[in-house]
Structure formats: C-alpha cells, structure tokens
Amino acid sequence: MMRSNLWSxxxxxxxxxxxxxxxxPRVKEAVLVLPMGLALGILLSRVLTAMTTPSVMEVLSSLxxxxxxxxxxxxxxxxxIIMLRQYELAAVVLVAVKxxxxxxxxxxxxxxxxxxxxxxIFFLGRSPQYPWxxxxxxxxxxxxxxxxxxxxxRAPSLLYAAQYYVENIFSALVMFWLGTVIARDVVYVRRFxxxxxxxxxxxxVHTLIEATTGTFLLESSRNAANVVATSYLTSSARAxxxxxxxxxxxxxxxxxxxxxxxxxLALLFTTKLSFAWKxxxxxxxxxxxLALLFTxxxxxxxxxxxxxxxxxxxxGRMGYRTQLVLLLFVAAVVVIVGFPSQLxxxxxxxxxxxxxxxxxxxWQTAIRVIEAFPLTGLGIGRDVYLLGYQPFRxxxxxxxxxxxxxxxxxxxxxxxxxxxxxxxxxxSVIFWLAxxxxxxxxxxxxxxxxxxxxxxxxxxWYSLSDAGWTVAPLLTVGWMILGVVSSPxxxxxxxxxxxxxxxxxxxxS
Numbered sequence: 001m002m003r004s005n006l007w008s009x010x011x012x013x014x015x016x017x018x019x020x021x022x023x024x025p026r027v028k029e030a031v032l033v034l035p036m037g038l039a040l041g042i043l044l045s046r047v048l049t050a051m052t053t054p055s056v057m058e059v060l061s062s063l064x065x066x067x068x069x070x071x072x073x074x075x076x077x078x079x080x081i082i083m084l085r086q087y088e089l090a091a092v093v094l095v096a097v098k099x100x101x102x103x104x105x106x107x108x109x110x111x112x113x114x115x116x117x118x119x120x121i122f123f124l125g126r127s128p129q130y131p132w133x134x135x136x137x138x139x140x141x142x143x144x145x146x147x148x149x150x151x152x153x154r155a156p157s158l159l160y161a162a163q164y165y166v167e168n169i170f171s172a173l174v175m176f177w178l179g180t181v182i183a184r185d186v187v188y189v190r191r192f193x194x195x196x197x198x199x200x201x202x203x204x205v206h207t208l209i210e211a212t213t214g215t216f217l218l219e220s221s222r223n224a225a226n227v228v229a230t231s232y233l234t235s236s237a238r239a240x241x242x243x244x245x246x247x248x249x250x251x252x253x254x255x256x257x258x259x260x261x262x263x264x265l266a267l268l269f270t271t272k273l274s275f276a277w278k279x280x281x282x283x284x285x286x287x288x289x290l291a292l293l294f295t296x297x298x299x300x301x302x303x304x305x306x307x308x309x310x311x312x313x314x315x316g317r318m319g320y321r322t323q324l325v326l327l328l329f330v331a332a333v334v335v336i337v338g339f340p341s342q343l344x345x346x347x348x349x350x351x352x353x354x355x356x357x358x359x360x361x362x363w364q365t366a367i368r369v370i371e372a373f374p375l376t377g378l379g380i381g382r383d384v385y386l387l388g389y390q391p392f393r394x395x396x397x398x399x400x401x402x403x404x405x406x407x408x409x410x411x412x413x414x415x416x417x418x419x420x421x422x423x424x425x426x427x428s429v430i431f432w433l434a435x436x437x438x439x440x441x442x443x444x445x446x447x448x449x450x451x452x453x454x455x456x457x458x459x460x461w462y463s464l465s466d467a468g469w470t471v472a473p474l475l476t477v478g479w480m481i482l483g484v485v486s487s488p489x490x491x492x493x494x495x496x497x498x499x500x501x502x503x504x505x506x507x508x509s
Contacts, residue, residue, distance in 0.1 A: 154379030179483020254297030266451020
C-alpha cells in the first residue's frame with residue numbers, strides 16, 4: 001500500500017495514462033528543430049573548411065570602420081531586442097541583415113544561422129503567452145528539401161551547392177517557420193507589419209537618394225563596380241541610371257519595393273487611425289511608389305498591379321475599395337504631373353521589343369533544358385545552370401545568363417519537374433491556408449491579412465518574368481510574410497484574446 005501511494009504521488013494516474021498513449025507534442029517539436037540545427041552546423045563546418053582564409057580577410061578588410069562599428073552596435077542591439085522579447089522587431093532585423101550582410105556584402109550563411117538560433121530561443125522560451133508551432137504543410141517542406149538535396153551533387157564545388165541550397169531552399173523553410181511563430185495573434189501581426197513598413201520606407205529612401213543624387217549610402221567598395229555595370233538604361237539621348245539599392249540588380253530592387261507597397265497599404269485600412277498614423281502610412285505608400293518608378297522595372301510594376309487587384313478583392317469592405325480606387329487615381333495624377341520624363345522612360349523600356357524577345361528566348365532555353373532532364377534537372381546551383389545549359393540555347397538568346405528569369409522554371413531546370421511541381425504545390429497550399437485564415441478573421445482585420453497575401457501574390461507574379469522566389473533577400477521577406485498570414489495561431493479557435501490599443505495611441509513595441 002505504501003509503495004502504491006508513493007507511486008501515485010510521483011506519477012499521477014492521468015499523467016501516466018497520457019505518457020503511455022502518445023508522445024508529448026514538445027518532444028515531437030524538439031525532434032524537428034534540433035536535427036535541423038545540427039544538420040546546418042555540419043554543413044557550415046564543411047563549407048568553412050572549403051573557404052580560404054584570404055577570401056574571408058578580403059571581405060573584412062574591405063569594410064570601413066563605420067560599418068564595423070555599426071555591426072558591433074547592431075549585434076548588441078539584437079541581443080537587447082531578444083532579451084526584451086521584441087520578436088517582431090528581431091524578425092525584421094533579420095530581413096535587413098539578409099539584405100545588407102548576406103547579399104550585398106556577400107557574407108553568406110549569417111541569417112540562416114541567426115534565424116535557427118532565434119527559433120531555438122522561441123522553443124526554449126515557449127509558454128501560453130509565447131506559444132510554439134511547427135510549420136504548416138511540413139510534409140511538403142520535407143519533400144521539397146529532400147528532392148533538392150539529392151540534386152546538389154553536380155555542383156562545381158561544395159561551396160556553390162551549399163550556398164544555393166541554404167540561401168534559396170533551406171532558408172525558405174526557416175523564414176516561413178519564423179513568421180509562423182511570431183504571429184501569435186493579429187495584434188502581433190500588426191506590430192510586425194508596422195516595423196516592416198519602416199524598413200521598406202528606408203529602402204525606398206535609399207533608392208531615391210541613389211537615383212536622384214548618384215550617392216550610394218553605406219556603399220562597399222567590393223560591389224561598386226557590380227552596381228554600375230548593371231544599373232543603366234539606354235535612352236535615345238543619354239544613359240539613365242536605374243537605382244539598385246543594396247540588391248545590386250535594379251529589377252530585384254523593384255520587386256522588393258512592389259511587394260513592400262502592400263504592407264503600409266494594409267495598415268492604412270486595418271483599424272481606425274488618427275490623422276498622424278494615416279499620414280505616416282500614406283507617406284510610406286507614396287515613397288515606395290516613387291522609388292519603384294526610378295527602377296524602371298516592368299516586371300515589378302506589373303506585379304504591383306496584379307497584387308493591387310488581389311488586395312481590392314480581399315480588403316473586405318466596399319468603402320475600402322472606393323478609397324483604394326481614389327488613392328490609385330491620386331497616385332497616377334502625381335506621377336503623370338510630377339514625373340513625366342521618368343514615366344516616359346518606363347514606357348519606352350516596357351515596349352522595347354528586344355527586351356521581350358530576349359526574355360522569351362531565355363524561357364524557351366529553360367524549357368528545352370527541362371525536356372532534356374525532366375526528372376533530375378541540371379543540378380542545384382546557378383553555376384551548374386550556366387555551365388550546363390549552353391547546348392540547349394535557342395538562337396534568340398544572345399546573352400549568357402545563369403538562371404532562366406523565371407523562378408518556377410529555375411527550380412524545374414535545376415532540380416527536375418518533381419522539384420518544380422512540389423514547389424508550386426507548396427506555394428498553393430500555403431496560399432490556401434492564408435486564405436482560410438482570412439475567411440475566419442474579423443472584417444476589421446481582414447485588410448491586414450489581405451496585404452500579406454497580396455504581397456506574396458505580387459512576388460509570385462514577378463517570379464514569372466524574373467528571379468523572385470529564388471533571390472535570397474526577396475524570398476526571405478516573402479516566406480516570412482507567408483508564415484505570418486498562414487499561422488495557425490490566427491485561426492479563431494486558437495486565438496487567445498490579447499489587449500489591443502488603437503493606433504491613435506503610440507505602440508512602444
């Protein structure tokens with residue numbers, strides 16, 4: 001009897017029955033998180049051994065003391081942000097680091113490692129107030145990662161294969177998962193969008209300064225020549241500078257500005273706003289539109305219009321739709337009256353038959369590659385594509401490219417049709433989950449999710465004419481937004497009421 005009582009005290013009947021029936025959810029989630037970190041650590045160790053010390057020192061020596069001091073201050077600030085549990089701000093900081101450090105300065109693998117560390121912090125600090133969840137459509141993610149991993153063996157070197165796999169495939173899952181975890185309810189989604197809209201406005205200002213003055217703020221000497229070589233538009237009278245910002249390519253900059261346009265737009269229609277907040281979001285919207293104009297990117301403008309149509313359809317109220325049409329009319333009048341020369345150059349660039357003919361030839365070449373390697377593709381990595389697609393080039397492709405200017409064709413050409421089909425299926429399922437959240441969200445908060453869906457749709461449409469979902473900075477913000485708007489925490493049955501405050505009162509977060 002004594003042994004029985006002691007046993008019942010240590011192991012209550014209910015808990016023993018629970019343990020015997022199933023594995024606790026936290027254990028299953030840990031099984032998902034920890035092997036990912038271990039696998040990435042092993043991969044990074046192999047990559048670091050393949051990198052030579054002079055190349056690392058060359059990167060560090062090219063950085064100015066201002067940038068180094070800024071990096072130190074940013075590191076300390078990031079630690080404080082995490083300690084204060086400002087996870088929405090931490091997520092946007094990762095987007096900024098991905099753009100400037102990983103992409104512009106070419107210091108690869110920084111953000112995937114930081115994001116995994118942040119996920120581990122979320123997992124260890126989980127609680128009813130800070131819940132934890134596995135990513136949606138996990139089986140499709142696993143299939144996508146495995147199929148692409150099998151095609152990495154044909155890269156010229158381990159470093160090339162690891163860079164493409166980690167930056168374009170593995171990072172997609174990590175950023176999507178991060179967005180899923182930080183979206184604990186619509187209040188935190190709104191906070192994330194507020195911080196993200198500020199970062200988008202900063203990139204817009206940086207783009208405008210570059211386009212109007214020729215000054216590239218926070219420039220690195222390592223990339224100055226690369227920017228100049230890819231940022232000019234030929235005019236009948238002169239060469240017109242096309243802004244690139246930290247993306248190095250003007251079309252990628254335009255795609256980022258186009259998808260970011262919907263973040264302040266969504267905030268503008270989410271809740272009742274004070275006059276100051278309305279002016280702030282309207283200013284961000286016009287900054288993004290104006291900066292986009294100076295990229296002269298046809299694909300970016302087309303994707304913005306497609307996303308705008310989706311946003312009008314999902315915004316939720318007829319009054320909002322009327323206001324959106326009026327806003328579009330005002331923006332069109334401002335552009336036509338204030339920037340006629342830039343608008344004329346955009347139309348000239350868009351109607352250039354040579355550009356369309358070259359892009360069509362590039363797509364035809366990619367289709368021929370897919371027909372030749374339908375199951376395996378050429379292998380993961382853009383260097384693999386550059387080396388392997390030459391025998392399949394059509395006559396109209398007079399310029400060498402390292403990707404087929406279409407993210408869906410790129411995955412199919414590099415990994416085979418199975419990889420391309422799984423990627424399309426993955427995107428489709430995530431969009432369906434986001435729309436399910438949108439249907440179950442209150443009408444007042446529907447514009448918030450509509451903005452996230454419209455931004456991802458804009459990036460998907462852009463990916464039909466250029467690399468979108470396969471450019472690291474773009475996919476980082478795109479998958480994070482999709483993770484936020486498709487998060488299971490936004491379902492009504494999972495929402496825990498949280499105190500809200502109108503935007504007329506400043507939010508310290």
